[in-house]
Structure formats: C-alpha cells, structure tokens
Amino acid sequence: MIKVENLTKRYAGTTAIRDLSFEVGQGEIMGFLGPNGAGKSTTMRILAGFMPPTSGRASVAGFDVFSQSLQARAHLGYMPENVPLYNDMRVTEYLNYRAALKGVPHRRVKERVGDVQELCGLKDVEKRLIATLSKGYRQRVGLADALVAEPDLLILDEPTIGLDPNQIRQVRELIKNLGKQHTILLSTHILPEVEMTCSRVIIVHKGRIEACDTPENLLGQIRQAGGVVVEAKTGSDNGVEELKKISGVRDVSSDVAGDWKTFSLRVESGVDVREEIYRLATARHWTLRELSQRRATLEDVFVEITHTEVSA
Amino acid sequence: MRKFFTLLGREVRSYFYSPIAYIVLVFFLLVCGVNFYFQITYMNQRPMAYTVEEAFFNNVFFWFAFVLIFPLITMRVFAEEFKLGTIEPLLTAPVRDWQVVLSKFFGALIFYLVLWAPTALYFLFFERVTHQTAAGSWGAYWGSYLLLLLLGSFYISIGCFASVLTKNQIIAAIISFAVITMLFFLGLIQFIMLDVSSSMRDVLGYFSAIEHMGTLSRGIIDTRPIVFYTSMTIVMLVLTHQAFQTRKWRL
Secondary structure (H helix, E strand, O other), X not given: OEEEEEEEEEOOOOEXXXXXXXXXXXOOEEEEEOOOOOOHHHHHHHHOOOOOOOEEEEEXXXXXXXXXXXXXXXXXXXXXXXXXXXXXXEHHHHHHHHHHHOOOOHHHHHHHHHHHHHHOOOHHHOOOEHHHOOHHHHHHHHHHHHHOOOOOEEEEEOOOOOOOHHHHHHHHHHHHHHOOOOEEEEEEOOHHHHHHHOOEEEEEEOOEEEEEEOHHHHHHHOHHHOEEEEEEEOOOOOOHHHHHOOOOEEEEEEEEEOOEEEEEEEEOOOOOOHHHHHHHHHHHOXXXXXXXXXXXXXXXXXXXXXXXXXXX | OHHHHHHHHHHHXXXXXXXXXHHHHHHHXXXXXXXXXXXXXXXXXXXXXXXHHHXXXXXXXXXXXXXXXXXXXXXXXXXXXHHHOOHHHHHHOOOOHHHHXXXXXXXXXXXXXXXXXXXXXXHHHHHHXXXXXXXXXXXXXXXXXXXXXXXXXXXXXXHHHHHHOOOOHXXXXXXXXXXXXXXXXXXXXXXXXXXXXXXXXXXXXXXXXHHHXXXXXXXXXXXXXXXXHHHHHXXXXXXXXXXXXXXXXXX
C-alpha cells in the first residue's frame, strides 16, 4: 500500500529525514514512533502529497506521490497534526464540502457524512460552528474528514494528541476497528498507544529508521533489558551507591517515602541482578519489601535505541 | 469541474461568514452614496458638460474607495490558509493547484461584483425621482460597468498574487495596496511631469485607468483596455499559480 525508497527531505540548513525506506502492506496498522522532531510529520506530509521530497521516491497504492499526486491523494485520507479546520463552517457543512472535494458522488454525500459522523461520535455537534468545538471534537472532525471518502489508506499524524484519557481510549478503539478495513499509518510519541493498536512499528530517530518490527519482536529483543524495582529500608546506607556497584546495573534512581526507599534500576540486557541484590540486602541488613523485575515495555526499547544513538 | 465549483462555493460563502464582508459592504456603499449625493448637489448649482453617470465614476471619492477595496477583499485569500494551516487538508485532497487558484480569484471577483451591484440602483432611483436621464446612453452604463469588471479582475489578480506570497494578511494588504495605487495613479504622472514627451504621454495614457474610465463612462467602448486588462489578469493568475506551487517546495 505504501512503498518508500531512500526518501530524503532537506529544509534550509537541516535534514529532516534521510534515506528512509520502508513498506506498509495492505491491511496493516503501522505505528510511526519517534521523539518530537524525528521526522514523522515530514514523512507523512510527503506521503500525503503535501510537499515533495528532496530525493528518493514514495508511492501510495501504486501511484507515485509526486508525479501521480492526484491519483495517490485520491486513495488516502490524511489527518494533519493539530487538525487545521475552517473555523467559520459548521461540522456537517464542512464534511459535506470535504466529501464533494474528494469526489464522493453527489447522491452518496449525505449518507457518507452521516456514517462518519456516527462513527466518530459527532452527531450531537453536527450543527455547531467548528470554532466553538473543543480540542477532542476537532480531532474527531479531522478523523471524520479523513474517512469520508472511504480511502484505502489512512495517514493519521498524532491522532490522540491533546485528548483526555477517555477520548484517547475511544480514538484507539476506533482506530483498531478501522484497521479491519483500512491500511493505517499513524504517528505518535506515546508508546502504549503503539503497543495497543499497531501490528508493526517503525522507530525513527533523527530522521533515520532505527527499528522496524512487530511490537512483540521488539520487546523480545530486549526482554531482559527492562528494570528491577527494589523497595527497602536501608538504614544509614544511601542505597544508590551500593546498588550501582553490582555488575550489570546501568542506572539507579531512588524515591524516598518515610523510611522506605524505592529504587528503580535499569540493567543491561540478559542480566538478572535480583540474586545479587538479595545478597547485598542481607549483607547490609536492609529490610526488603519488594524485589521484582519490571516487564519491558516499548518505552525501554525506545530508550535503548535512542540512548545508544546518543552515546555513539 | 465539480471540485472547482465546490471550492468556489466555499470561497464565496467564506466572505459572507466573516464580519469584514459586511463592514466593507456598508462603508463602501456609504462612500459611494455620499459621492453620488455630492455630485448631484454640485451639478444642481451650475450647467455642466457631462452627465451624472460620468461624474460619479470620475472623481476623487470614487478613486479612493476603489483602490482601497482590493486589499481588503484579497488579503485573506491565501494568507489565511497558510496561517491557519488549512492549506494542508486543502492540498492533500485530490484537487489541482489551478482549481484552487481560480476558485480564490473568482470567489473574490464575485464578492466584488456584489459590492458594485447596488450602485446601479442609484441611477435607477435618480431617473425615477428626477425624470432626467443620468447617462448619455445605455452604452455609458455598459462601458462603466465593463471597465469596473476588467479593472476589478486585474486588481484582484494582483491581490491574489500578493496574498500567496505571505501568511501575514497585513503584509499581503500592504503589497497589493501599494502596487494597485501606483498602477491606478500612473496615468496622473502626465499632469505632474509637464515636460514628458508626447510619446511618453501616450504610453502612460495606455496604462491610465483614470483615462480609460473617462472614455468608457462616456459610452465609448475601446478595445485596447479590454485586451490590456484581460491579458494582464491572465498573466497575474499564471504568476499566482507559479508562486503557489513554489511555496509548496519551501514549506
């Protein structure tokens, strides 16, 4: 559905993305993950036909996004970051306008707009001016707009940014359901989102692809690299110093609540330090209340990847 | 074609959604009304060699109101879309760039025509009330309003071009106001520089909107300004289209 080869985009002075290559197959939900400024939006804007790449090529549904831009654009629904909308229009009016612009046949406009309003929960605000809508509703209007012409591919740039937790859950559910009929490329810097919704993940950092795999495989790679949580009464000891001396421990942070200290340890891949910690605790006469291994999350994968990048 | 009309519909409606449209309408018609009243009062006091209709279109009131409206009409057309970011959903929909440019141009032109339409009533009322003719012939009306259309197209295309260059509406307005004012009053140079050669005067006269209005409002339909303004409008629209496309490379 999407094919990207050696895509590079340079702005005056900076390179937003360099040499990006990836493919997204029919029916996949691809997560595009990276810190702010990693080049996610740039890539999506190029794919949506909004701006041309400096070099390389990209195609959507078999159409080159630059030389066959119009056909490519007809196959995708794009929701830009921050969802710019015409504030002077009403919700239904705006969606009617967008549907006509995207070539939805005249007699089907009403039905399609009704459907997407239903789907995105816009029924109760359909007559409101867009200017008066809250952030969450604006986001939904943007999503409804992306869906209105029944595109094969959805490109969603930060679809849950600025929403409250309930709305985030709703949008995630919606995206999961949409994934049954559409191919989706969504960007985010919120990790659990990707873990919950996506079938594959691309991690970009500083304009490069750092990893591309299923969330499970990425987690598997560094299953051990998670962390260990220790809660103990250390008496007169500082605790952090002693724990740092254990081989395999990369980093210790502590949190004090009364007598009890909670230590979070980041450890190297493939090392289990719990036994060492137990020995240390008995040797120093610490009272242990918790000693557990935290399950690795994509957060760890992310930190791992971006961390090595920084130290390299 | 349907996409073009969809875009055009939104453009025209967007004028009437904003209070600016009504303020421009009210004040423009106020100035025109005052202008009309002054001309009649003035002409009432002495015998004149020209008609009410000629007087209305050939005086300072008309000129100033005329050059002022274009920046107000056109400053927002592109600049606002760039500023709000709505250009992004617009250009990622399957529409062609020229459809966007032409819809903006014709949207502004339609609003401009709505602005002028009520002035035709002035002459109708005048003839009803005074039982005098306001113009020498029907041709004089045709000529005046034809020139308004031609000049309007040209100046609106200049305004569109200025608006595509920036995302700041004020900057767009200042650029178009400066250019339009200079073009409009170019013809007056011949009265200031008395020593310019006669061939130079002819050239300046060819560009002079004031001179064109003098001829056409008498009912003399000259084809030279028709060709001139039509071709210049097309040139400006092509430039606007080019500038619009290059903006995409620099976003």
